[in-house]
Amino acid sequence: MAAVQKKKNFYNRVTSSMPLLVTVIVHVVLIGIAAVVVVQQSGGPKKKSFEASNAAASADKQVEHRLQVARRGGSAGGSSGPVSANRIFSTAENALQMPTMPDLPSMGAGGFGGFSGMGSGVGMGAGTGMATSLGGGTGLGGRGFMSLSFLGTTNQNVSKVVFVVDTSTEIMEPRKGGFQAFSIIRTEIMRLVSRLPPSAQFNVVLYRSDGSPDNGLDANLFSPALVPSNSETKREFFAWMTPVNAQSGRYGPGSAAKRTAWRPKPIPPEAGVEPLYLPPVWARALHVALDQQPDVIYLITHTAGDARRRADEALIARRKVESERRREEFEREMKRLGLDPAAVIQARQRALAKAGAELAALNQRLTSSGKDPIVVTGNTQITRPDVQSAIRRAGGNITLDRTGWSTPDGKEIAMPDTFVNSVEGVPWDTIIPHVARLQRALVPERALLNVFLFVGPDENPAGPIANLTAVARRNGGSFQLLTTKRLQELNTREETTP
Structure with a gap:
């Protein structure tokens, strides 16, 4: 017969369930602690969010306002003068700087990109402003820092930019549109530089032919190497660029405030660059830019030039x-x-x-x-x-006095061509592999090349357009045809952009 079990009293029931009780108590305590922490965090002061200061935005507006006033005032070679550094540069301490930001991880095209494809983009602090149809820069990208738009051409993810600018008298001749065209180009380069953030680097190469048959180059650099776009550097650049082709009779690379010679880096023989090959003057100036190892190059020329070699x-x-x-x-x-x-x-x-x-x-x-x-x-x-x-x-009348060098019936006597040329022409398409070899020899990652050909209203250079377009596309960039009318349209669009 089974033994009758004794009924447990209250004490025995409690002590037999002790492990379960301890577990319940521990969970209750932990939940209470967690609740306290959550309440303290939600009830504490809110973290400050990053936003540009009103002073920075105001400084950026001052810079833009001075540029627009300067452009409307004209830049003729007379009393009105070109855009000066004082008209462009704001003396506000933060006028050309971005607010201090924490280090950000590298991002690809889907990061903090601006709307540069539409010709505008949201600025981030003073110094970046709005990217417009003529120039500007915003955004953060994988390869570089921002997007840039210059004379209607936009490039993404740029941190290092070089402008290569033809300053020859040919670009200002009456058939090209005259003196006014270059003043617009000069102003827009200065405006774009004024908007570069301090993290960006830039340089400018002024060039023209030295007049020799071997496509010799006369070049002047703003700096021997890329420079950071901080406020001090921009101030120096404005003073350097302002007098370029701005005074009658003083033209070319030497018209800048100072001269910095190009010291070419050695190119190894295995690069395949032929020493007897003589590329056009603009291609020699491109070599100067590639020595800077930029992300993007903007090159302006008045001609496609000729490829030559020593005879x-x-x-x-x-x-x-x-x-x-x-x-x-x-x-x-x-x-x-x-x-x-x-x-x-x-x-x-x-x-x-x-x-x-x-x-x-x-x-x-x-x-x-x-x-x-x-x-x-x-x-x-x-x-x-x-x-x-x-x-x-202009109200003038200038004719050549043919006294002493005309025939008895009044015809001009042609002078004999006694010059002995030491070079000979080669096919133009040899320039494309030449530029490719320079890219491989000088730049860790191929620089994007944007080419602008400046022509007169009556010029239709189909051959040069096709040739320069091929060079630009082979180097990841684009080609644009510029006229004085086109520059004025872009300038007007910029002035009317809010």
């Missing part, structure tokens, strides 16, 4: 013989006319010098009245139809 000695010898033959023929013809060959040449030189002096005097009157000067590459260009039209519109 061999046999060809040069034949050219010398041909030059001597032309000289002898000229002398025989002058003797037949009863003229001294040397006196004829000197008379022509005096006539050209006289015409040049008359043009200089006319330009002095124009600039004194606040008008743009008439720019020519040389005195031989004064008789060209577009130059003569510009002279007449």
